[in-house]
Amino acid sequence: VFSRKRLDIDTLEELEEALILADLGARTADKVLQEVNVRVKNRTIEAGDGLRDGVIDILRDIMTGAMLSAAETIAQPRPWVLMMVGVNGVGKTTTLGKLAHHFHQQGGKSLLVAADTFRAAAIEQAAIWSERAGVDVIKGQPGGDAAAVAFDAVQAACARRMDRVLIDTAGRLHTKAPLMEELKKMQRVLGRALPDAPHDIWLVLDATTGQNGLAQVRQFHESLGLTGLVLTKLDGTSKGGIVINVAQEFQLPIRYIGVGEGVDDLRPFDVAEFTAALFD
Amino acid sequence: SLSAKLDGIFSQLRGRGKLTEANIKEATREIRLALLEADVNFQVVKGFVQRVREQALGQEVMRSLTPGQQVVKIVRDELTTLMGSQHTPLTMASQPPTTFLLVGLQGSGKTTSAAKLARKLQDMGRRPLLVAADVYRPAAMEQLRLLGEQIQTPVVVRQGSRDPVDICRQAFEEAPQHQADAIVIDTAGRLQIDETLMQELAEIKTATNPRYTFLVVDAMTGQEAVNVATAFNQAVSIEGVILTKLDGDARGGAALSIQAVVGKPIQFVGVGEKLDALEAFHPERMASRLLG
Numbered sequence: 001v002f003s004r005k006r007l008d009i010d011t012l013e014e015l016e017e018a019l020i021l022a023d024l025g026a027r028t029a030d031k032v033l034q035e036v037n038v039r040v041k042n043r044t045i046e047a048g049d050g051l052r053d054g055v056i057d058i059l060r061d062i063m064t065g066a067m068l069s070a071a072e073t074i075a076q077p078r079p080w081v082l083m084m085v086g087v088n089g090v091g092k093t094t095t096l097g098k099l100a101h102h103f104h105q106q107g108g109k110s111l112l113v114a115a116d117t118f119r120a121a122a123i124e125q126a127a128i129w130s131e132r133a134g135v136d137v138i139k140g141q142p143g144g145d146a147a148a149v150a151f152d153a154v155q156a157a158c159a160r161r162m163d164r165v166l167i168d169t170a171g172r173l174h175t176k177a178p179l180m181e182e183l184k185k186m187q188r189v190l191g192r193a194l195p196d197a198p199h200d201i202w203l204v205l206d207a208t209t210g211q212n213g214l215a216q217v218r219q220f221h222e223s224l225g226l227t228g229l230v231l232t233k234l235d236g237t238s239k240g241g242i243v244i245n246v247a248q249e250f251q252l253p254i255r256y257i258g259v260g261e262g263v264d265d266l267r268p269f270d271v272a273e274f275t276a277a278l279f280d
Numbered sequence: 281s282l283s284a285k286l287d288g289i290f291s292q293l294r295g296r297g298k299l300t301e302a303n304i305k306e307a308t309r310e311i312r313l314a315l316l317e318a319d320v321n322f323q324v325v326k327g328f329v330q331r332v333r334e335q336a337l338g339q340e341v342m343r344s345l346t347p348g349q350q351v352v353k354i355v356r357d358e359l360t361t362l363m364g365s366q367h368t369p370l371t372m373a374s375q376p377p378t379t380f381l382l383v384g385l386q387g388s389g390k391t392t393s394a395a396k397l398a399r400k401l402q403d404m405g406r407r408p409l410l411v412a413a414d415v416y417r418p419a420a421m422e423q424l425r426l427l428g429e430q431i432q433t434p435v436v437v438r439q440g441s442r443d444p445v446d447i448c449r450q451a452f453e454e455a456p457q458h459q460a461d462a463i464v465i466d467t468a469g470r471l472q473i474d475e476t477l478m479q480e481l482a483e484i485k486t487a488t489n490p491r492y493t494f495l496v497v498d499a500m501t502g503q504e505a506v507n508v509a510t511a512f513n514q515a516v517s518i519e520g521v522i523l524t525k526l527d528g529d530a531r532g533g534a535a536l537s538i539q540a541v542v543g544k545p546i547q548f549v550g551v552g553e554k555l556d557a558l559e560a561f562h563p564e565r566m567a568s569r570l571l572g
């Protein structure tokens with residue numbers, strides 16, 4: 001589409017298709033096309049190579065709110081408490097393992113909290129990741145109270161003067177009110193263990209997710225107040241364009257991206273790389 | 281909802297009249313938006329809207345329905361036909377065991393669905409044996425082992441093994457001890473573009489000769505559903521799809537896309553995390569869900 005010399009209706013239709021195929025959704029794609037028309041009129045976009053750069057500029061402008069992902073400048077209260085949340089199977093546990101490894105390499109003592117007391121072998125899975133990451137782990141009991149596990153872990157981290165507490169939570173669909181209440185309870189309980197905890201709550205989004213991703217962000221944000229997003233499985237063929245749709249409505253920084261199943265497959269979010277990759 | 285929008289579009293059309301190009305145009309625009317919002321594949325939507333347009337044009341306005349209801353009926357019927365026409369219940373192999381192979385992307389719900397399928401087979405009077413053939417994911421074998429325990433189904437677990445084909449072979453050797461007449465194999469999640477792992481899957485298929493290979497797909501999957509399903513189908517020829525996490529509000533357009541492009545039916549839907557949450561697929565319910 002970007003090799004076209006003229007901005008005709010065919011070119012715009014092809015551009016719309018590319019945006020929808022990247023999971024931006026029809027409405028966001030439409031907004032982008034409208035902006036393309038505006039910028040073509042005022043000559044800030046030209047056909048040919050100019051179109052590609054022009055569209056990438058538009059996308060980057062939309063993503064400005066998601067770019068506060070100077071992930072390394074996260075405020076550092078001690079211990080810093082992070083809750084990882086999201087729907088089932090998106091990559092929370094794996095991402096937390098990668099993050100623990102990343103922080104371990106940076107120095108300081110991290111504590112991984114296996115607080116998914118619901119799903120079969122979730123605690124074992126998190127424990128294996130703590131070994132890979134080289135960090136300590138606190139394991140809940142299957143069937144136990146997840147909020148209590150998180151509370152105890154933060155108290156232990158304070159006593160042991162640790163730097164970071166990384167809490168894994170069970171996957172849950174955002175439409176299930178009782179399960180969302182459970183997370184709110186964990187959030188309240190953490191505040192009692194340490195004022196201002198949890199300092200961060202990040203929602204993990206799977207890059208293969210379509211338009212439902214917006215509903216996920218909306219509901220989790222409304223319930224908890226998210227402070228960031230992580231976009232996983234970008235090593236697959238899905239472009240993760242749903243985050244552009246999300247960025248239209250929420251100013252949530254994308255902290256990291258997941259690009260594989262290994263302990264090192266974590267990268268800080270780079271908006272230039274991300275928007276350019278949409279058209280690969 | 282789409283029905284309400286379509287009613288609004290045709291509210292000017294009263295009494296006797298035809299559905300015309302002009303009023304169809306606005307309707308098809310709304311239908312297109314609704315289906316794209318539901319994650320139906322771009323090309324599939326294009327073809328679908330075209331067919332609806334052809335059916336709607338020139339139709340006499342029925343006396344029993346408003347024009348909006350009439351168009352909704354055309355859309356609903358077309359959706360149900362697309363999704364329902366190939367549904368068949370499970371049948372067992374003439375010679376036991378009947379083997380089921382579950383494949384798909386990471387996190388789609390394979391392990392959980394394998395246990396759910398085993399439980400369903402038990403309800404059907406069968407004796408399933410679960411096989412933990414995911415050698416990569418931390419605690420994957422333990423996960424299936426625990427699920428098998430929950431439904432009192434034996435599970436073949438080889439913790440030290442790095443060879444899924446060999447695990448499956450051992451499972452077939454072990455099956456008679458359990459008097460198993462069905463074997464349900466859980467495999468590791470993998471990307472359809474991972475050549476090594478797709479080759480491994482083809483080897484597992486060759487070694488196990490499953491009667492049913494099910495692609496497990498998350499209902500919230502977006503536009504790539506078609507490419508994923510096409511690639512898995514080319515690598516291991518799937519019989520059908522298990523669409524998971526339909527207990528949420530994901531519309532599940534991937535179901536329509538896969539059926540339209542790959543031509544394989546949705547065999548089951550996952551509607552929860554518990555092991556009894558696997559249901560037969562109902563095309564009319566899916567049609568309503570897609571219409572929002």
Ligand SMILES: Nc1nc2c(ncn2[C@@H]2O[C@H](COP(=O)(O)OP(=O)(O)OP(=O)(O)O)[C@@H](O)[C@H]2O)c(=O)[nH]1
Pocket residue numbers: 086087088089090091092093094095116119122169170171172232233234235236257258259260261265386387417469471
């Ligand atoms: N290819 C790829 N796979 C990933 C990535 N992140 C996670 N996964 C895989 O996705 C699957 C699910 O990951 P989990 O960490 O168990 O996901 P979860 O959100 O904790 O799942 P629940 O706790 O069951 O809700 C695993 O097979 C992971 O290896 C990624 O960035 N790329």
Ligand SMILES: Nc1nc2c(ncn2[C@@H]2O[C@H](COP(=O)(O)OP(=O)(O)OP(=O)(O)O)[C@@H](O)[C@H]2O)c(=O)[nH]1
Pocket residue numbers: 088089119171173384385386387388389390391392393414417420467468469470496524525526527528549550551552553557
């Ligand atoms: N709500 C809901 N959750 C489901 C359903 N099916 C599976 N899950 C959950 O989705 C998550 C992932 O399920 P798994 O069975 O581990 O997925 P998988 O495909 O085996 O994952 P990998 O082996 O890592 O590729 C778990 O939290 C499951 O409990 C479903 O139908 N509804």
Ligand SMILES: [Mg+2]
Pocket residue numbers: 092093094116122168169170171
């Ligand atoms: Mg987890």
Ligand SMILES: [Mg+2]
Pocket residue numbers: 390391392414417420466467468469
């Ligand atoms: Mg699994």
